[in-house]
Amino acid sequence: GGGKSFAVNYLIKDFLLSDPSNHHVIVIDVGFSYRKLARVFEGQYYEIDLSGKYSLNPFPEKAYLERGQEIDFELLTYLTELLGKMVVDSERETLSGADSQVLERVILEVYRTTSLRNAPRLSDLRRVLLEAGQGNVLDFDEEDKHKAIHYGKNLALYTEGLYSKVLDQPGKLAIDSPLLVFNLLKLADHPKLQSVISFIIQSLVHAKLVDVGLKKLIVFDETHMLMSDPVSTELIRSLYRIARKYNTCVYSISQSPNDFLKAKVS
Numbered sequence: 001g002g003g004k005s006f007a008v009n010y011l012i013k014d015f016l017l018s019d020p021s022n023h024h025v026i027v028i029d030v031g032f033s034y035r036k037l038a039r040v041f042e043g044q045y046y047e048i049d050l051s052g053k054y055s056l057n058p059f060p061e062k063a064y065l066e067r068g069q070e071i072d073f074e075l076l077t078y079l080t081e082l083l084g085k086m087v088v089d090s091e092r093e094t095l096s097g098a099d100s101q102v103l104e105r106v107i108l109e110v111y112r113t114t115s116l117r118n119a120p121r122l123s124d125l126r127r128v129l130l131e132a133g134q135g136n137v138l139d140f141d142e143e144d145k146h147k148a149i150h151y152g153k154n155l156a157l158y159t160e161g162l163y164s165k166v167l168d169q170p171g172k173l174a175i176d177s178p179l180l181v182f183n184l185l186k187l188a189d190h191p192k193l194q195s196v197i198s199f200i201i202q203s204l205v206h207a208k209l210v211d212v213g214l215k216k217l218i219v220f221d222e223t224h225m226l227m228s229d230p231v232s233t234e235l236i237r238s239l240y241r242i243a244r245k246y247n248t249c250v251y252s253i254s255q256s257p258n259d260f261l262k263a264k265v266s
Helices: 004-018 035-040 073-087 097-112 122-133 142-154 191-209 230-246 257-261
Strands: 023-029 044-047 179-183 215-220 248-252
Touching: 004 023, 004 035, 004 215, 023 191, 035 044, 035 179, 073 097, 073 142, 073 191, 097 122, 097 142, 122 142, 179 191, 191 215, 191 230, 215 230, 230 248
Parallel strands: 023 179, 023 215, 044 179, 215 248
Antiparallel strands: none
16 A cells, blocks of 8 residues: 555556557556556456456467468467466376377367367367367377376366356457556466466567567566466566566566565565
C-alpha cells in the first residue's frame, strides 16, 4: 500500500506516450493494478481464470510452423517443451530425449492434417496420442505406445477437465498490442496451470524481445508470488541477464527487499 504499483503505472504511461509506435510493454501481475491503464491505452488485458473468458490456445496456425518447405524447429522445440510440462506426473519430472521425440512426432502429425490457416488444439494432440498408443497412426514401438497413452490420459485435465476452458479453445492472443497485461491472481490455487500459463507468457516475452527495433518494458508486480513458480523464476533470471542487449528494461516490484534477497535468483 505504499504506492509501488501507482508509481510504475506512471512510468509505463510516460514510456508509452513518449513513442506510441515503438514502445511496447508487457506486465505480469498478481492483482488488478494495471486494468485501468490497459483500458486507457486500449491495450490487451488478460485476467486468467477458469471461466474461459480468456482462452490461450498455445498452438499457432500451421503457417507459423511451416515456413515454406521448412519446419521452424525453434517453435517445434517450444511446443514440445510446453506439451511436456502438461503430460508429466509431477513438476520435478523431466522428459528424456526419447520422450520428447514421441511428443514431437505427435505434434508434427497433428499439424500435417491441419489446414494452413488453422491452428490445432490440445484436444487434437490428445486424440493423436491415444490413436498412436493404439497403433492406428505413426509407427511407435510398444514402449512408445505406452508413453503415448499415458501422456494422452494426462492431457485430459487440459482438454476435458478443470483447465479445458483456458487452454483448449480456439482463441489466440493479440501479441502485437503495445500493451499486454496478464493478471495471474486467480491462478494462485492452481500452481500446475500457472506454470503452464507462465511458460506461454515466456514465449510471448521472447517473441517481443527479439524485435530489436522496439524499445520494451517488462514489469513483474507482486514478484514474491511469482517466485514460487520455477518457470516465472527462470524468466525473471534470464531477463535480468540479457534484456539490455535487446533494448529492454525490466521492473520487478515486491513487498520487501527480502523477497528478492532470499529468492533463488538473488
